Amino acid sequence: MRSPLVNRPPSVATVGLMIEHGVRARVWCDTCNAAFREIDLVRVAEVKGLDFDLWGKATPCRLTPGCNGRNQFYHNARGYFCPMR
Numbered sequence: 066m067r068s069p070l071v072n073r074p075p076s077v078a079t080v081g082l083m084i085e086h087g088v089r090a091r092v093w094c095d096t097c098n099a100a101f102r103e104i105d106l107v108r109v110a111e112v113k114g115l116d117f118d119l120w121g122k123a124t125p126c127r128l129t130p131g132c133n134g135r136n137q138f139y140h141n142a143r144g145y146f147c148p149m150r
C-alpha cells in the first residue's frame with residue numbers, strides 16, 4: 066500500500082530535489098538493530114541519475130553481515146526523519 070500523497074513532501078520526489086533542498090537521507094534496518102547509515106545522495110545521483118526516486122524502495126540489509134532484514138530509506142524534509150514510503 067502506498068502512503069497518501071500528502072505524506073510525501075515535494076522536496077523528496079527525486080534525488081536531485083533532495084540535494085537541491087538539502088534534504089538528508091538515512092537507511093535503517095527493519096530487523097537488526099544496527100545504527101543507521103547516512104546516504105550520500107550525490108553518489109546516488111551519480112549512479113542512478115538525478116531523477117531517481119527513493120520512495121518505497123528497500124534493499125537487503127547492508128548494515129549487518131548475514132542479516133536477512135530490509136533496509137528502508139528515511140528523509141528529514143520535515144526536520145526529523147520519516148520513512149520514505
Ligand SMILES: [Zn+2]
Nearest residue numbers: 094097126132
Ligand atoms: Zn539488518
